[in-house]
Amino acid sequence: MAKADAIKVAILGASGYTGAELLRILLRHPRVRIVALTADRKAGEGIETVFPQFIGLGLPKLVTIKEVDWSQVDAAFCALPHGTTQEVIAGLPPHLKVIDLSADFRLRDTAEYAKWYGHEHLAPKLQDEAVYGLTEIRRSEIANARLVANPGCYPTSAQLPLVPLIAAGLIDADDIVIDAKSGVSGAGRGLKESSLYCEAAEGTHAYAVASHRHGPEIEQELSAAAGRPIVVNFTPHLMPMNRGMLSSIYVRLQNGATADDLRAALLQRYAVEPFVQIVPQGVSPQTRHVRGTNACHIGVFADRVKGRAMLFSVIDNLMKGASGQAVQNFNVMFGLPETTGLDQIALFP
Structure with missing residues (x-):
């Protein structure tokens, strides 16, 4: 052009x-x-x-x-x-x-x-x-x-694995725990005490516990997938890295589903999507493997607790x-x- x-x-x-x-x-x-x-x-x-x-x-x-x-x-x-x-x-x-x-x-x-x-x-x-x-x-x-x-960064990393599974009725929409971790750039470039090197480096902590503004955004879109209001347990954490985001998501299986069923459903839903990849079975996705890209990598694991599964979703918080x-x-x-x-x-x- x-x-x-x-x-x-x-x-x-x-x-x-x-x-x-x-x-x-x-x-x-x-x-x-x-x-x-x-x-x-x-x-x-x-x-x-x-x-x-x-x-x-x-x-x-x-x-x-x-x-x-x-x-x-x-x-x-x-x-x-x-x-x-x-x-x-x-x-x-x-x-x-x-x-x-x-x-x-x-x-x-x-x-x-x-x-x-x-x-x-x-x-x-x-x-x-x-x-x-x-x-x-x-x-x-x-x-x-x-x-x-x-969308916000936390909602993106949480919704991509969860929306298809809720819509398919494979997980209990009333029993979702999202434990998410972000790099410091997620706080923006403005001068904040919590973003200073000595405050953020060599440690990690939860913040905005039970009060983060991305919570209602996540619930809005997951409720749309479920067709009814739902509430999730969402806690963000600050990690000592410039960029990257990992969401560890814990779910209860429903209607006789297995972790393999979750993985199969995600593979089918995102088969032709250029930016969402379901990593091989047994592989845990890592933030370093999406750094600087618009990709989201998702992993699925069976929990050792019967009837539960774990989802891991990584993105670059400044990109995807x-x-x-x-x-x-x-x-x-x-x-x-x-x-x-x-x-x-x-x-x-």
Whole structure:
């Protein structure tokens, strides 16, 4: 495609980790031309002063959102902090396709959003329009969407193994334990005491116990799969690594199912999916094997406790858990091959 006819893209919030990851992917996307980068506090600077890895690439300077010429933009990736995106997107022109990486449009119930995020939803009419963007599960809806709410990293790693098994009635939807662990980049680039090297290195701990905002997002989508409200036990942990996510999921088997049945169901469901791989029997998936990719690797094990099984799901929290899945959704929205710009092999070691 000629460059003049490329899909013109703006990245809002380009100075954060997910913004940088979007840049890394989109710079090698054959159908994209990056025309605008925003970062209010860094406006007027070159992106290479924020992320030196982008030096010499001729990228546009950082500007404020108000300075963007939206008539020259076809699609916007919003990598802005939670709680700031609703009003921003409400103010964008209606011709834009928008992929929002924040949590601002993930919860369909605006009252539930207010409960978990501490303020009223600021764009309820847009919420009615937003499509939840777990690509493998909601592909047809995403294809026709103008606004896609990109899923959180923990919900992505938990839902990909669980949704097909709940929908098939192979596990008890009322007895699910999700023990999840994330790299420090999941907390964002902002200065936080808990993200300092001495606070995060050489140790691990649970956080936001029984109160993490990804809990209701996970329950919303698993309830949709079950056809009724369900509640899960979900606890996140911080790991001393830059990126990566492991969800260890403990389930009770149902209707005479075995762990082999779970594995067979997942193999069938994801047989033609480019980014979801069921690892060989007896293999435990590792975060290092998906680092820098849009892949999700899933392993299935029989528990030694009769009638139970264990699922292990790994993703790169900045890729399949954020920017990679956002580009995957962008490709679906524009009718492009889903893997366009996303065919990276994992960085190892």
